[in-house]
Amino acid sequence: MISELPIVDLALLDGGDADRAAFRDALLTATHEVGFFYLVGHGIDRSVRERLFATTRAFFALPDDDKFAVEMLKSPQFRGYTRFGGEYTQGAIDWREQIDLAAEYEPLPETAGGPDYLRLDGPNLWPDALPELREVVTDWQNRCSALGLRLMREWALSLGAAEDVFDEAFATRPSALIKLVRYPGRESDDRQGVGAHKDPGVLTLLLVEPGKGGLQVQVGEGSDTAWIDAPPVEDAFVVNIGEALEWATDGYLRATLHRVVSPPAGTERPSVPFFFNPALSATMPRIALPPELAARARGVEDDPSNPISGTFGENILKARLRAHPDVAARHHPDLVG
Ligand SMILES: O=C(O)CCC(=O)C(=O)O
Numbered sequence: 416m417i418s419e420l421p422i423v424d425l426a427l428l429d430g431g432d433a434d435r436a437a438f439r440d441a442l443l444t445a446t447h448e449v450g451f452f453y454l455v456g457h458g459i460d461r462s463v464r465e466r467l468f469a470t471t472r473a474f475f476a477l478p479d480d481d482k483f484a485v486e487m488l489k490s491p492q493f494r495g496y497t498r499f500g501g502e503y504t505q506g507a508i509d510w511r512e513q514i515d516l517a518a519e520y521e522p523l524p525e526t527a528g529g530p531d532y533l534r535l536d537g538p539n540l541w542p543d544a545l546p547e548l549r550e551v552v553t554d555w556q557n558r559c560s561a562l563g564l565r566l567m568r569e570w571a572l573s574l575g576a577a578e579d580v581f582d583e584a585f586a587t588r589p590s591a592l593i594k595l596v597r598y599p600g601r602e603s604d605d606r607q608g609v610g611a612h613k614d615p616g617v618l619t620l621l622l623v624e625p626g627k628g629g630l631q632v633q634v635g636e637g638s639d640t641a642w643i644d645a646p647p648v649e650d651a652f653v654v655n656i657g658e659a660l661e662w663a664t665d666g667y668l669r670a671t672l673h674r675v676v677s678p679p680a681g682t683e684r685p686s687v688p689f690f691f692n693p694a695l696s697a698t699m700p701r702i703a704l705p706p707e708l709a710a711r712a713r714g715v716e717d718d719p720s721n722p723i724s725g726t727f728g729e730n731i732l733k734a735r736l737r738a739h740p741d742v743a744a745r746h747h748p749d750l751v752g
């Protein structure tokens with residue numbers, strides 16, 4: 416069983432045919448076997464990442480009243496600030512605070528009997544007290560979306576499909592989500608920063624402040640599994656597959672359980688996950704795998720407590736209602752009974 420996540424170097428794509436083939440091999444192997452890898456060579460400058468973390472810290476340093484002014488409880492679209500104790504994974508509280516900022520679109524006209532997930536379209540709650548947040552987050556979203564699309568094309572090629580097979584799902588109203596997160600240190604037997612979960616979207620590009628451990632990834636198969644540490648690697652994103660890409664590849668690519676352990680008392684751990692998500696109404700294409708890959712596809716995991724839907728909006732709405740029961744009860748009582 417592996418003890419460290421594999422490293423994949425995007426700069427290989429700037430080389431010749433052999434380098435590009437090596438990149439696709441490494442990408443496919445990492446995401447078939449582990450579902451998680453470190454991405455280096457991505458070309459996003461250190462200064463840009465430092466600015467993102469400086470802004471993240473500035474947000475969490477705001478007085479409580481400024482954060483509560485943009486509380487998610489005010490947002491039927493699950494945007495805004497979640498204080499400690501507001502979020503749950505597998506029924507247990509996640510000890511982190513965060514602000515959720517997603518792509519912003521005008522709600523589509525209400526159609527009677529239309530899908531519930533369209534309720535997720537709408538505005539972010541931007542804090543007046545930190546006006547630069549909007550520009551920094553929008554810039555980060557643009558950079559990560561471009562990187563996400565580039566990776567999707569590489570997966571398409573490495574799976575034997577047309578390069579643009581995934582493009583359409585992201586072409587109109589893609590619903591990328593960024594969280595700025597802060598895990599406070601604590602002295603407690605309960606170490607749940609965020610509980611074990613799979614990400615509901617397509618892929619996640621995670622940035623963690625240098626030097627901050629705590630992320631753990633489940634490796635292995637069936638009953639033979641173990642949790643390994645995935646500390647940040649210099650200049651690297653941690654990238655993982657979400658349920659929508661597992662679904663698209665009949666489980667050839669895997670969405671992997673991961674969790675964050677609270678940092679030690681007296682420290683804190685900022686992180687910024689970017690969730691590369693298609694349009695709410697998109698159904699991911701199901702890739703016709705070449706026989707040698709199809710033979711090793713596991714099928715989509717069948718977990719009665721977490722059914723995976725091929726329509727992205729259904730999958731993300733399920734995850735949002737479960738993670739934020741207070742928002743669900745206030746704004747969507749008809750969906751949670
Ligand atoms: O903060 C992290 O390192 C990971 C967070 C995560 O897994 C999530 O928010 O889905």
Ligand SMILES: [Fe+2]
Binds near residue numbers: 612613614673
């Ligand atoms: Fe996650």
